[in-house]
Amino acid sequence: MTPRTILLVEDNPSDIDLTRRAFEKSNILNPLVIAEDGQEALDYLLGTGIHAERDITQTPALILLDLKLPVLDGLEVLKIIREHDKIRRIPVIILTSSRQEQDVAAGYDLGVNSYIRKPVDFHQFMDAIKTLGLYWLVLNELPPPVS
16 A cells, blocks of 8 residues: 655745655655645645646645645635545644744644644754654554545
8 A cells, every 4th residue: 555645735945845855864755745835735635726637535644734825825725624524634734934822823723733833953853754754644543534
């Protein structure tokens, strides 16, 4: 069985590269799909727009969601995810540099599974990704897809 994808919703090329490197160094082998704005993430999840041909029964194991995104911000994306029956159970982790208390509160109010602040140091970031991968991809029991 091939590992399920991880959807990374991030618009900063440096953060995308940093996340890829951290996944590689942590031996997380799940394919990483990148969406560079909120609308692209929803298109991927719902099989619309540029992802209209995608098999939407193959849901990601996990969504890593930045907050500061073009087109639709992360909180709006999270709200829409939680409103859609077919994708609402996918674990969503906000992975952001925002330290704003209202962002943390809003994320949890909208149903985020976890809120992680990006460490500035690469080694700290790698440790965070390794721990995240161990918990969410190995230890955590994923919910069954909604039929």
